[in-house]
Amino acid sequence: MSKSLRYILPLLAFLVLAGFLARGLNLDPREVPSPLIGKPAPGFALTRLDDAAQTIKREDLLGKVWVLNVWASWCVACREEHPMLVEFAKRKLVPLYGLNYKDKRPEGLGWLQQFGNPYNASLFDEDGRVGIDFGVYGVPETFVIDKQGVIRLKHIGPLTPDVIRERIEPILKQLNA
Amino acid sequence: MRSSLIALLASLWLAFASHANEAAPAAADPVLEARMTRITAELRCLVCQNQTIADSNADLAQDLRRQVREMLARGDDDAKIIQYMTDRYGDFVLYRPPMKATTMLLWFGPALMVVLGLAALAVVMRRRARAGAAQFEPDDPALFTDTHQS
Numbered sequence: 222m223s224k225s226l227r228y229i230l231p232l233l234a235f236l237v238l239a240g241f242l243a244r245g246l247n248l249d250p251r252e253v254p255s256p257l258i259g260k261p262a263p264g265f266a267l268t269r270l271d272d273a274a275q276t277i278k279r280e281d282l283l284g285k286v287w288v289l290n291v292w293a294s295w296c297v298a299c300r301e302e303h304p305m306l307v308e309f310a311k312r313k314l315v316p317l318y319g320l321n322y323k324d325k326r327p328e329g330l331g332w333l334q335q336f337g338n339p340y341n342a343s344l345f346d347e348d349g350r351v352g353i354d355f356g357v358y359g360v361p362e363t364f365v366i367d368k369q370g371v372i373r374l375k376h377i378g379p380l381t382p383d384v385i386r387e388r389i390e391p392i393l394k395q396l397n398a
Numbered sequence: 399m400r401s402s403l404i405a406l407l408a409s410l411w412l413a414f415a416s417h418a419n420e421a422a423p424a425a426a427d428p429v430l431e432a433r434m435t436r437i438t439a440e441l442r443c444l445v446c447q448n449q450t451i452a453d454s455n456a457d458l459a460q461d462l463r464r465q466v467r468e469m470l471a472r473g474d475d476d477a478k479i480i481q482y483m484t485d486r487y488g489d490f491v492l493y494r495p496p497m498k499a500t501t502m503l504l505w506f507g508p509a510l511m512v513v514l515g516l517a518a519l520a521v522v523m524r525r526r527a528r529a530g531a532a533q534f535e536p537d538d539p540a541l542f543t544d545t546h547q548s
Contacts, residue, residue, distance in 0.1 A: 253444060256488040323457065349461050356486040358444035358458055 255356050255375045262289075262364070262372050263354035270321045270329050270343035277344055279370060282318070286396045288389070289364040290340070290380075291320045291352060294332035296360040302379035303336050309385055310339035315365075315393050319343035322352045322360055365389065367396050427471075434466045437479055442491045450493065 257263075266278040290306060292299040310317050319340040321329045326345065333343070346352050355364065356375075365374040374392050376384055435452050441462070443454035451459045451466075462483070469479050483491050495501050 250447060253490045254488060256485060349458075350465075353458075353461060353465060353486060356488075358487065 251359065252377055253358075255372075257356050257372045258375060260372060262366050262370050263351070265344065265346075265351045265354065267320075267344035267346055267351060270319070270326065270333075270345045273326070273345075277318075277342060282316075282366070283370050284368055285316060286368055286393060287316045287318060287366050288393075289318050289320055289355075289366060291322050291355070291357050291360050291362040291364075292343075293322045293324045293360050294328040295324065296322075298379045299361045300336070302361050303339075305380050305382065305385065306339040307337045309380070309389075314390070315397075316341045320351065320355070320357075321345050322357060323347065323349040363389070365392055365396070430467065430470050433470055433476075434463060437466055437470075437476055438463055440480075440493050441483055442493055444487055444491065451491075 262279060264279045266276050269275045269277060292302075306317070317340050319342070321343045323346065325347075329343065329345070333340075344351070349357075355362075359377055361379055363374075363376040363380055364372055367373050373396065374388060376388060380389070438452035438459075439450045441451040443449045443451045443456055443459045443462075445456035445458050446454050449456075449459075451462050453459075465482075466479055469482065474482075480492070489495050489501070495504060497505055
């Protein structure tokens with residue numbers, strides 16, 4: 222082994238280790254890859270948050286690209302995300318549906334009244350079963366569903382302008398093309 | 399004889415009736431509850447990731463325990479329940495990840511490291527064994543002078 226290699230090798234080993242550690246620091250262990258991407262959205266039939274007599278089914282939304290945003294009045298991060306959604310809805314890029322997850326009707330409705338309602342409609346998932354079918358584990362979560370009812374994107378945690386610009390908008394453009 | 403038969407039937411009916419009453423809340427069935435605990439102890443809670451679904455008090459874990467209870471009461475077997483969970487949350491929920499192409503490194507990485515380490519050790523030791531005396535630093539004679547005489 223030449224002399225210079227003897228000095229370079231530990232340095233290389235250190236750089237590789239540092240590289241792995243730096244990558245590890247930037248990974249979010251909460252961001253679990255969803256097995257649902259590329260699979261048909263689970264079936265559901267839920268009443269509207271604002272009208273217990275009206276039901277919305279998965280089949281009702283086939284044929285258009287739509288966004289499902291999981292929210293709850295008890296969810297602090299949803300409050301942080303909400304102004305972004307109101308802005309996003311104003312641009313009318315896509316029908317936006319809410320999944321009001323494990324909430325109570327009056328509280329959910331009160332929340333929308335207070336902070337504004339960006340949703341075409343909110344589905345009322347009182348016991349969280351539809352949430353489980355969508356693999357929801359941390360509210361807020363956002364799904365993009367295509368015309369065939371296939372889940373194309375899932376974002377865990379509050380939406381940010383960056384996420385909307387760099388992940389949501391491109392896929393909407395692609396799906397609506 | 400006849401009256402005892404009626405008594406027997408009546409007691410049987412009572413037994414079934416009371417059994418039907420007990421079965422209603424699944425949690426009250428200790429066998430089912432034990433199965434539920436055994437299965438959920440193998441599953442990672444996604445909210446507090448270092449706890450199992452059996453241990454966690456997170457809302458989601460409670461809901462998933464309820465779900466497992468219902469599936470067991472319906473007669474689903476363990477494999478079906480595990481499938482139900484991985485369909486929704488991926489292999490991430492399994493504390494025993496399945497062996498497949500993407501998890502090979504996870505399963506065999508540690509053994510691979512040991513093999514590499516041993517190989518490196520063997521190479522170094524053989525090289526040293528073959529090296530001539532001239533390759534090593536000469537012994538310092540001062541270290542070998544008789545110290546016990548002084």
